[in-house]
Amino acid sequence: MLIARDLCKDYGSTVALKNLNLQVRPGDIYCLLGANGAGKTTAINLFMNFIEPTSGQAIINGIDVTDNPQSTKKHLVYIPENLNLYGNLTGLENLRFFAGLGGALPDKKTAYALLDSVGLQKEAISRRVKEYSKGMRQKVGIAIARAKMADNLLLDEPTSGLDPQASNDFAKLLEELRQKEVAILMATHDLFRAKETGTHIGIMRAGVLIHSLKADEIKLNELEDLYLETMKSNQYAATDH
């Protein structure tokens, strides 16, 4: 479970995130929508402890991230927008390396089966990653998540730049993880994907979570209108940076 409690991040006078409160339960896919600079990536970076919060708490499975940065990472997997793996290693070797670092080193057979299960072509598994497309690398990322059996997944615009087929495949993999009670927090620009994949949707602007709603309570066109209205509204302009 992922919890943000009054989470704030400032860079001097610039507010990157202001009083973020959200909860992602097991089996939830929480999609954060917002323009560039809205604070989506900042929120994810705070959960990852890549940066320290100015105030507030990021909590993973009941553990404060700032106090226990290493132990919280055992419970989560992170897939950034560009999952850059080690080009000189094969997909199999990358999976074993990253899963192994996370304390879940699979044997070669299991690693092979994991990569196969996320739809990576068999002939690609033993090829060096520098020859992989972005979609193939994202699949390795999901395989790492499966290998680690982490119960939290943080995704930072994972489908940006993917072709529709790869994006759809990726969404299916997320759904499989959701059904396995994984708590997923995903930053995205893709309203359609957020509506289709997410269980909850948050709309952010200028570091503030403006709307938080259940995905099945809103239609795609309504979501689009709400999103555009939020982006246009002057109500939040004061905190813009």
Add this chain to the structure above:
Amino acid sequence: MQRLIIRKEILSSVRDVRLQVAGIFLLSLMLVAVLVGRQGQQQIQKQRAEAQATMYDKWVNQGLKHPHSAAHYGQFAFKPKSALSFLDVGIDNYTGVSVFLEAHRQHEVLFSAAQDSNGMTRFGEMSVALVLQVLLPLLIIFLTFNVFTREREEGTLKLVHAQGVSMRQLFMGKLWGTYLMVLLIFIPVVCIAYFVLNRETAGLDPHNTGKFVALTLSYALYFLVFILLCILISAFSKSSTFSQLVLLGLWIVACIILPKATTNLADKIHPIPSQFEFRESIKEKVSNGIDGHNPSDVRLAELRKQTLEEYGVSTIDELPVNWSGIAMQAGEEYTDQVYDQEFSRIEEIYKKQNRLSEWVGFINPFLAIRNLSMAIAGTDFQHHVVFTRAAEDYRRAFVKKMNKDMEVNHKPGIAYGDYNVGEEMWSSVEPFAYHLPKLGSILKNQWRSVSALSLWLVVLFALVPLYIAKVPKL
């Protein structure tokens, strides 16, 4: 976790074609240097041993002669080539090969390789030491300059941290991974060098194995220091380009500029007198006394007075021993004092220069390993000093023997040309034998270099936990 990072580092490096080419090139270069160097060292050692034996043979077979003539006929001492000199030629090419030993005069060691060769020798002979000290660090730079910056630039650093790996764990993994890569190149060279060292029992030094191990460990320490330094710089650099520039700059300063600057500085602070000044000073002191107030004729008159009193006679002709023998030995001993004083002065200047270089090792590990390496290989200035002292002791012993024979056996009244001795006398002088200093005394003498390398290692390791957590993760 550490094993995974180490394995990944090695795998990534081994699969990098540029590093493969550079590694194979350096390995080949060192193997050629080992084989060619050892062959050359054995050849030179054989020549010198043969020359030493030939000269002794000539000494023994010089025929009937007055002992003082034999003392001027003289002998040669050839500096044996240290068995480990094939790994590090040090200053061997500049210090001379042999010294002529005769009565009254201490000659210098002459016929250095540099005198006989072209100017290229001045740029340094290709040896294993040159590759290990200068070129291998260059490979280390190419292995390490982007170990952190590339991860940051490509985003893999975030992914590694996302698995719960601390910066320190990552640092240590990268350190040992790179170190093993370097050892992968270094160890085959060590094994082959040890094999060729022991293939033929030409060893002049029974302590070769100990010295070889010490030399290997010194280089292993040097590489660890260099890798630590490079990875720390990569960790704190904002970009790979910046890190590469800084490291290459440091390499140029450490391996090229600072050693030259240190030599020049040492020469400025502790200047060595010219050959002319040196010879004039000796001539002056022999003639007018060490203190300048004791001329040779006064010293001789005093000796004559003492000798006559000792034997209770009033003239030289009444002496039961040969006055010339006594006078010559006394003159010899006085000249020895003058030479000792002058050579000690020069030696002290050289030592001061070398000491400065050893102290600079505390700010430049390259100088520390260079000094330590040539000391263990037996090619540094100290080894040259030990050889010249051994040759001088030998000279004094055999000249004294000639003078004593003259004093005792060349009775007064017998003309110089009528007193001759032969082979029995000449062969009673043992052949010149020189033993290289032992490892213990070498290390004791090189304590500054050993401490400098150790201190570098301790300080760099101490910096890791202090600063590594401050390395940016994004």
